[in-house]
């Protein structure tokens with residue numbers, strides 16, 4: 001219940017106020033960095049560049065809502081960043097208290113800002129200490145919003161995960177309006193290569209959600225298109241659309257390292273009118 005209240009409390013006020021603050025920062029950064037032209041940002045819904053120092057003491061002061069157990073779960077990082085002066089450092093330990101059945105430190109899009117189609121840009125960095133064994137971790141998810149009377153513990157329809165030293169995309173879909181179990185009609189894993197330690201990955205994701213053959217899923221990794229699923233189902237049959245979460249979530253620990261740290265920077269969400277250039281890193 002505390003969690004639900006929390007979302008309600010922050011869903012209206014934090015969103016609009018802080019976005020203006022971020023925009024103000026961005027405008028001054030633009031002048032400082034002498035970008036040749038100001039790019040269009042009209043279709044961006046949420047932005048987190050981790051340049052706001054208030055995030056240090058109040059991780060809820062940005063455009064996203066942090067779900068974390070302890071203070072070390074989220075920190076501002078100066079030495080490892082993609083753009084500007086700081087990035088977000090996300091940490092979970094096997095000994096941390098659990099949240100909602102697992103270890104997590106994740107920033108979440110407000111559920112009421114989820115749209116039928118979206119563009120998502122974010123940069124992600126795995127330090128040398130990051131290893132992944134057979135149990136795996138969720139490092140990005142497009143979390144579904146179940147209909148009334150439906151299982152709420154379904155796996156996300158689109159998930160970015162690490163396991164066995166690899167990065168993988170998992171897409172699930174189902175045609176039933178009310179799914180009678182957590183199992184989906186379809187499931188596809190797409191291997192995206194070995195986890196690259198000590199370097200940034202710049203992601204751009206475009207999803208037009210559909211449980212029928214009208215779905216679009218496009219994913220670019222460092223500018224290279226690695227997933228192109230056109231006119232295929234890619235989500236569940238729900239009234240509300242999925243919302244994006246980034247960070248790290250681990251539901252079970254194996255014998256690999258007892259601590260996981262990931263850094264994020266340059267996070268942007270655009271609406272259905274947005275595009276690659278609007279959400280990619282350094283887009284100001």
Ligand SMILES: [Ca+2]
Pocket residue numbers: 049050051081082083084085086087265266
């Ligand atoms: Ca930054």
Ligand SMILES: [Ca+2]
Pocket residue numbers: 174175176179183184185
């Ligand atoms: Ca089904």
Ligand SMILES: [Ca+2]
Pocket residue numbers: 146147150176177178179236237238239
């Ligand atoms: Ca449903």
